[in-house]
Amino acid sequence: MSLSIQNLRANIGDREILKGLNLEVPKGEVHAIMGKNGSGKSTLAKVMAGHPSYEVTSGDVLLDGRSLLEMEPDECSRSGLFLAFQYPMEIPGVTIANFLRAALQARLPEGEEIDAVAYYKDLYAKMDALKIDRSFTSRSVNDGFSGGEKKRCEILQMAMLKPSYAVLDETDSGLDIDALKIVSEGVNALRGPDTGFLVITHYQRLLNYIVPDVVHVMVDGRIVLSGDKSLALKLEAEGYDWVEKEAAAAA
Amino acid sequence: MSTDTKPDIAIDRSVGDFRYDVDYEYDAGVGLSEKTIDYIADVKGDPDWIRRFRQDAFRKFKEMPMPTHWASPDLNNIVFENIRYYLSKGTQPKRSWDEVPEEMKLTFERLGIPEQERKFLAGVEAQFDSEAAYSNIKAAVGEQGVIFVGSTEGLHKHPEIFRKWFGKVIPTGDNKFSALNSAVFSGGSFIYVPPGVKVKHPLQAYFRINAESFGQFERTLIIADEGSEVMYMEGCTAPKFETSTLHSAVVELVALKGAKIQYVTVQNWSPNVFNLVTKRGLAHEEAEIKWIDCNIGSRLTMKYPGVVMKGRKARGEVISIALASDGQHQDTGAKMIHAADETTSNIVSKSISVGSGRATYRGLVHVPKHLKGCKNNTECDALLINAHSRTDTYPAITVRGQGNACQHEASVSQISEEQIFYMQQRGIPEGAAMSLAVNGFVNDLVQQFPMEYSVELKRLIDLEMEGSVG
């Protein structure tokens, strides 16, 4: 059981961003992708989730053996994929409570209704853990939120939707140390044999808190190197040049 | 950006799309002439002054041109000669449900009126083809001294109050359609609330059009005496027909010193109806008039609820939601006339244009010379759903003198592809995502409607967004 990306190629407009990417995240593991800006990290996250601006030209993405590419974005989600956005959208007038309720309702078979009492109990417990004030339930999703509040809201949604695989797209960007700790605790609380994580990050710092099992390096639309967590430290110390040189030599 | 991905928008008009064949006792025939006016006055037993009022109004109606130099040219598709201006089963309102004729009962039962009435209304007056078919005023309302009857009964039984204010807030010659209404009006409500009385439950009325090429010309007059408070609700449906139907109502509100009137409308006429309404309130010192208006149906709606603030510290407010779907034009807005110091007015208008629908906002704010301390705030937001949806905004703000402040802001936006993708990524299907976002857009206004309407509204909006096929 894994999230498997096979030889994925994808364009935006005329430009090819993903150039034959291969990656496998087994259930129960935490993998990290590091890479420079422009390497295609965010594109990978969006393509996996089915963003309409991108066109997959070849390859596949399989979630526990099922191809995600055939599915609409909401089907992908209901199949068990969660994407924590780098820039979460604001949805004025739609409260967090109603939004999550709609998302959970969409996962129930026709005719079944969400148990409101259980729902709120669960929601409040998770909000407390993420130190999100309970009054936020009646605030519009991300509307007027600070960067830190938006990221915590993403993790709250992840905790409520209980995905099989979660892709975190630069979840640490714009966060101070305290917010980073809270977000990481939230993620770590969900770690377990039934969930796989793909943490996309530019900086090594996040990986001190969310310790990965495997670190991959992405250069120019492909994974060029994989290793254990010490690889992240090496990149932090030495930068990406050496990886790019090695990748070029191997090509 | 692809706009092809937006869900198919179809209007579910099945609720309300039915008619029953009924024998009418009184029928003025098609077309409009002095004879028609006389027929109506005869049948209703109008006093002479009303007969003269009607004839005078008819003359004005004939003289005035169609306002197509600024309004939609679709108005020219109204064929006045083909419309029936008066159809009725009898003029006396029925008191109890059991006495109501069977066919009419069926119509109202399908609309759910009896249940509504039992639950929380103070009294219901249901108009059917221009005469009150059912009227039942609860004891509580009667005991407080509140008068709530049809306009005909009001005219006959309470002539002093009626005559004092009738035609004073909206003069006959205000526009071509108020002139038409003044000539052939029939039905509508007459309400008087005595000083200090705060009516606890909303007063409600239903209207129906149920005959081919028949127009509705109800005339409502509400007077809230000093310090009183009342809320009035109207919601209407009409069956679908080949030929066009005309609904041209006039609503006059008078709030005396310190009084409050809230008038709530949910309009959901079938897409063949021309809905041309003149609504205006006169607010005296420290009085408040609030129009809460939702327009979802009709082929063309032209309605600009207004408040004339003629006493110090009077307050006027218009809250408006318009939803224009394929083939519809919602041409709505507000008029705020400041005529005393320290008066305030507030206009919030939100419109949604779907498919080839067109939503237009027309506003008028007038603050004349030598007034001090007047304030107006207008917010006007339009949401476009599809590539061919259309919205227009035409406000006109005139301010004289210093010491007054007016602010108008308008914006046009759409639900972005990114927002829809975000919601889909949480598992919400595209149609439901659109629905959530659109409801979010109007949410703060929908909450101002009484609860039973806000639920119906949300359901109506969902229907429009998700389409008839899931």
Added chain:
Amino acid sequence: MSAVIEEIDTPTAWPDWFRAQQNAALADYEATPAPTRKDEAWRFANIGALDLSAFRPAAPVSSEGRLINLSTGLAGVSAKMVFANNALLHQDTGRLPAGVLLKPLDVAAREDEALFRKYFMAQPVELGSHKYAALHKARVATGAFLYVPKNTEVTLPIELFHWVEGENASVFPHTLIVCGENSKVTVIDHFRSADQKRAFACGVNDLHLERGAQLTYIGVQDWARESLAFHINSTIVDCDALATSLNANFGGGFVRGESLSRLTGEGARSVMLSLNPMDGERQIDQRTLQDHVAPRASSDLLYLNSLDGSARTIFAGLIKVGEGAHRTDAYQKVRNLMLSDEAEANSMPGLEILADDVRCTHGATTGEISDDELFYMEARGIPRQTGRRLILNGFFQTLLERLESEDLRTYLGGMVSKKLSVPV
């Protein structure tokens, strides 16, 4: 028949083919009915002020030298032209870069016929003054013709002066500017009265920007207090070009300004600014149109009015977004600062949106100088009257911040300050 439309004795320098067009325009003027209150384009307007009967043709000026001397503005300009009473008095165009053409319109009609025919009054007048534009065409004698070729930058601004002299004299100023691809130029148009006597001005501008061009156009109108003036502008902006225009109205008794920006190419941008310090019994009626034809274009309008005495302003601005104009960004804001009890501000910001993927906002605010601000000034020892003038000045200076050039900001800022210190 109005005197202003009588034939003028002085021989005209226009070629025959243009004279024929002028005759057709005259017929058009006579055939077109005068505006009425019922016309949407003249809503709220003081129609009674449109009486041209007293005006007559302008005679050649008496003191050419004096006017030429008075025609100084910026210290550093790359060229200058001075017109008075429909005739060219002076031009200094020697320092312009090669290929730039700056010459009188009647000369351009002969020497650059193709360009002239293509751009001279090529745009239909849509905002209500069709009749007066026809009059202008019938009676225009000369004006400024500027052509900046591809990839050419004119570093210092070009200044143009249009004078009127004589009671009830009529002038028809015209400025035609064509900016070739990726060119860049700034033009300042001055409209002035030589003798502060009532006159009639009927001016038209054609501004045309090709792909990537950048034009900054400043119009400073300072006609006599009781004059009647029309200023009809149209600005056409092609792909990735940027047009910035600022109209400052310091004079005139009844001024009708019409400004049209048409964005015809992707990435086109138009910034429309106007500042109007109004007082006495002056009236200004401004109608604008931001016409988005192409996708991904942007327009931004900011008009500031201050109203003292029994001044009256009308602002009617329409943002029109056509069916294919996706990704439009359009903004419009008018602010009215009321300074007296008799002033009147009318605002009609409008939107007509036919495409869906757009961002459009408009706003109109009308208010007064806040007591808190005045008190703050007083608390620093500044008397109330002075405080009001300072705040008013500040109100307009914020608009000038939209101009790229600091020299221009200082120059215009100085003009505004000077105007506001003069008591009503």
